[in-house]
């Protein structure tokens with residue numbers, strides 16, 4: 001087989017438009033190891049082909065261990081996730097209402113779910129990592145199902161709201177995952193999704209593809225895959241640094257099934273953006289330096305913030321109680 005045909009090999013068809021017409025984007029990942037990343041030339045969806053790992057096994061126990069070197073979250077991780085949880089709540093607050101039944105997919109250490117339960121919402125979490133799921137049950141008394149969305153059997157029209165923060169990119173079949181969520185949501189139920197933006201230029205080009213991210217999205221592909229699964233996008237936002245995409249979807253009644261999921265020109269645009277973002281381009285931009293300073297500041301702040309606490313629940317109670325006063329609860 002010649003070089004050109006190897007570059008066109010595609011073992012997994014596009015999860016959005018089902019095409020096998022791909023272009024190789026990269027052969028190396030953030031870990032500086034072999035990771036083949038391809039883009040669908042018909043719609044712009046990006047994925048790892050072949051898969052670098054089996055997510056079913058990987059997320060059970062390896063992921064947190066390799067990522068953070070822990071089985072259960074440390075106090076600094078809990079504080080950090082607690083601050084993020086407060087920000088996330090502010091983003092979705094105006095869409096929530098009293099009595100809303102919420103499902104948090106990829107509940108991690110349980111910080112976001114714990115905030116929601118403190119505010120009076122009825123919550124369920126799904127978390128594949130055994131250690132983190134166990135910790136959040138024990139520490140905060142949360143209701144967590146251990147496993148992957150694809151393997152869980154849940155009745156239809158069960159939830160008013162589903163949240164999924166930085167999870168879709170880790171799944172093996174985003175369309176299938178979104179289809180399950182669509183079934184679990186009540187009609188006109190809301191789905192909040194945040195994923196990394198593949199077009200982001202706030203990180204070094206070498207750090208763009210991560211072996212735990214089986215898929216990468218831009219705004220157009222994440223929107224379209226949601227529509228394919230029976231949702232209607234009502235809010236789309238790109239974070240200030242360009243690093244994250246936030247989409248609010250509503251479950252709709254699908255009248256007419258669309259069958260063409262190609263997005264004209266999207267792949268070509270993404271390729272152009274990625275090619276322009278070279279190492280030189282990155283290191284003459286202010287991003288790497290401001291990121292470094294932010295990280296140092298964060299480490300110092302975190303050390304100070306967790307001083308005197310010995311448990312996760314104490315930390316979250318302290319910082320959440322300070323903020324909760326400002327939330328409107330009706």
Ligand SMILES: [Zn+2]
Nearest residue numbers: 014017040043
């Ligand atoms: Zn495609």
